[in-house]
Amino acid sequence: MNTPGTALFCARLLRRQLVLAARRPVDIGNPLLFFAMVVALFPLGLGPAPDTLADFAPGILWIVALLSNLLTSDGVFRSDFDDGSLEQLLLSPQPLYLSVLAYVCAHWLVTGLLLALVSPVFALMLNLPATGIVALFFSLLLGTAVLSLVGGIGAALTVGLRRGGMLISLLILPLYMPVLIFGSAAVKAAVSGSPAAPYLAILGAMLSLAVALAPIATAAGLRISVDA
Amino acid sequence: MWTFFHKLGSPPWLYGISGTILRYLVPLTLIGLAVGVTWGLLFTAPDFRQGNSYRIIYIHVPAAVVALAGYYVMATAGAVSLIWKMKMADIAMKACAPIGAALTFVALVTGAVWGKPTWGTWWVWDARITSMLILLFLYLGVIALYEAYDNKEAAAKACAVLSLVGTVNIPIIYKSVDWWYSLHQPASIKFTGESTIHASMLYPLLLMIISFYALFTCALLMNMRGEMLARERRTKWVRKLAEDKAR
Numbered sequence: 001m002n003t004p005g006t007a008l009f010c011a012r013l014l015r016r017q018l019v020l021a022a023r024r025p026v027d028i029g030n031p032l033l034f035f036a037m038v039v040a041l042f043p044l045g046l047g048p049a050p051d052t053l054a055d056f057a058p059g060i061l062w063i064v065a066l067l068s069n070l071l072t073s074d075g076v077f078r079s080d081f082d083d084g085s086l087e088q089l090l091l092s093p094q095p096l097y098l099s100v101l102a103y104v105c106a107h108w109l110v111t112g113l114l115l116a117l118v119s120p121v122f123a124l125m126l127n128l129p130a131t132g133i134v135a136l137f138f139s140l141l142l143g144t145a146v147l148s149l150v151g152g153i154g155a156a157l158t159v160g161l162r163r164g165g166m167l168i169s170l171l172i173l174p175l176y177m178p179v180l181i182f183g184s185a186a187v188k189a190a191v192s193g194s195p196a197a198p199y200l201a202i203l204g205a206m207l208s209l210a211v212a213l214a215p216i217a218t219a220a221g222l223r224i225s226v227d228a
Numbered sequence: 229m230w231t232f233f234h235k236l237g238s239p240p241w242l243y244g245i246s247g248t249i250l251r252y253l254v255p256l257t258l259i260g261l262a263v264g265v266t267w268g269l270l271f272t273a274p275d276f277r278q279g280n281s282y283r284i285i286y287i288h289v290p291a292a293v294v295a296l297a298g299y300y301v302m303a304t305a306g307a308v309s310l311i312w313k314m315k316m317a318d319i320a321m322k323a324c325a326p327i328g329a330a331l332t333f334v335a336l337v338t339g340a341v342w343g344k345p346t347w348g349t350w351w352v353w354d355a356r357i358t359s360m361l362i363l364l365f366l367y368l369g370v371i372a373l374y375e376a377y378d379n380k381e382a383a384a385k386a387c388a389v390l391s392l393v394g395t396v397n398i399p400i401i402y403k404s405v406d407w408w409y410s411l412h413q414p415a416s417i418k419f420t421g422e423s424t425i426h427a428s429m430l431y432p433l434l435l436m437i438i439s440f441y442a443l444f445t446c447a448l449l450m451n452m453r454g455e456m457l458a459r460e461r462r463t464k465w466v467r468k469l470a471e472d473k474a475r
Binding site for chain 2: 161163173175209214217220221225
C-alpha cells in the first residue's frame with residue numbers, strides 16, 4: 001500500500017472535512033443563524049436607540065462571533081472521535097501537527113470566514129458607522145482564525161468527556177479574551193477615525209503565534225483523549 | 229544532579245523529605261507572617277496621601293505576586309510531567325491549582341477593598357484587574373478539567389497541556405500596568421533602578437512577600453503529601469507508614 005505525501009494527505013483531509021460540512025448545510029447555517037439571533041437580542045435588551053447601538057456595536061458583534069465560534073468548536077473532533085477515525089489518524093504516519101491544522105482550517109472556513117463575510121450586514125443593522133465595517137471584516141477574519149486554533153485545543157482536551165460542552169467554555173474563554181480585546185479595539189479605533197492597523201497587526205501576531213503553537217497543544221490533547 | 233532528579237520521582241523519598249522540610253518551614257512561615265503583619269500594620273508610618281488604608285498592601289501585593297508565581301510553578305510542573313512523565317510533577321501541578329486560585333481571589337478581594345477608599349470604587353475594568361480575573365479563570369479551568377476526567381492520569385496530562393497554553397497570558401498580566409494606561413499603579417518594587425517605595429515600608433513588604441512564598445510552599449507540600457498518600461494507598465510504604473502511626 002502506498003501512502004500519500006504529507007501535503008496531499010492534508011489536502012485530502014481538508015477536502016473531506018469540507019465535504020462533510022457541505023453534506024450537512026444545516027450545520028454551516030446554524031452558527032450564522034445563532035449569530036443573527038443573538039445580535040437581534042441586543043436591540044431588544046438595550047433599547048433600539050441607534051446611537052446606543054452604534055456605541056456598543058463593535059463589542060456586540062465581536063462577543064457574538066466569539067460565542068458562535070465557541071459553540072461550534074466543541075464538535076470539531078467529536079464525530080471522528082466517536083467513530084474511531086481519529087484513532088486511525090493518530091496511528092497514521094502523517095505528522096499530527098498538519099492534520100490538526102487541516103481540521104482547524106476546515107472549521108475556520110465554515111464558521112469564521114462565513115461570519116466575517118456576513119458581519120457587514122449585521123453591522124449595518126446595529127448602526128455601526130461605515131468607517132468601522134472594513135476594520136470589522138478584517139479583524140474578524142484574523143481573529144476568528146485565532147479563535148478556531150485555540151478552540152481546537154479545548155475541543156481536543158474535552159473530546160473524550162461526556163459532558164464536554166460546558167467545560168470547553170470554561171477552558172478556552174479566558175484564552176479568547178485577548179482576541180476579543182484587540183478585535184473590538186480595532187473596530188472602535190476605526191469608528192473613532194484613528195488607524196485600526198496597529199490592532200490588526202497585533203491580531204496578526206497572535207495568529208502567527210497560534211498557528212505555530214496551538215496545533216502542538218491540540219495534537220497533545222488528542223493523544224491524551226484517545227489514550228484515556 | 230540526575231540522581232537528585234530521579235529521587236524527586238519517588239513518592240516515599242519525597243514524602244519523607246517534605247515532612248522534614250515542613251517541620252522547619254511551617255514555624256518559620258508563621259513567624260514570618262506574624263512579624264510581617266505586626267510590623268506592617270502597627271509600626272510603619274501612615275502613607276502621605278492614603279493614610280492608613282495603604283496598609284492592605286502587606287496582604288494584597290504578596291498574594292498577587294505569589295498567585296502569578298504559582299502559575300509558573302504549575303505550568304513548569306505540567307511541562308515536567310509531560311516531558312519526563314513524572315508522577316510527582318502531576319501531583320505538584322494538581323496541588324498548585326487550588327492554592328493559586330485562592331491567592332488570586334485574595335488579591336482581587338483585597339484590591340477591591342483597597343480600591344473603595346482610594347479610587348472610590350470596588351471594581352474597575354482595568355488592564356491589571358481584568359487580567360488577574362483571567363488568571364483566576366485559568367486556575368478554575370484547570371481545576372474543572374481535572375475533576376471532569378475519571379482517569380486521573382489522563383486528567384493530569386490534560387491539565388498540563390492546558391496550563392502550558394495558559395502561560396501565554398502570564399507575561400501580559402505582568403506587563404499590563406506598563407503597556408496600558410491604567411488606574412492600577414505600576415510596580416513600585418524594581419530589581420533594576422530605584423524603587424518608588426520608602427525603605428521603611430519596603431522591608432516589611434519584602435518580608436511579607438517572602439513569607440507568602442513560604443506559605444505557598446507549605447500549602448503545596450501539604451497538598452502534595454495528601455495526594456501522594458491517596459494515590460499510593462495500596463503500596464507497601466504507605467501501609468507501613470499507617471502501621472507505624474497506629475503503633
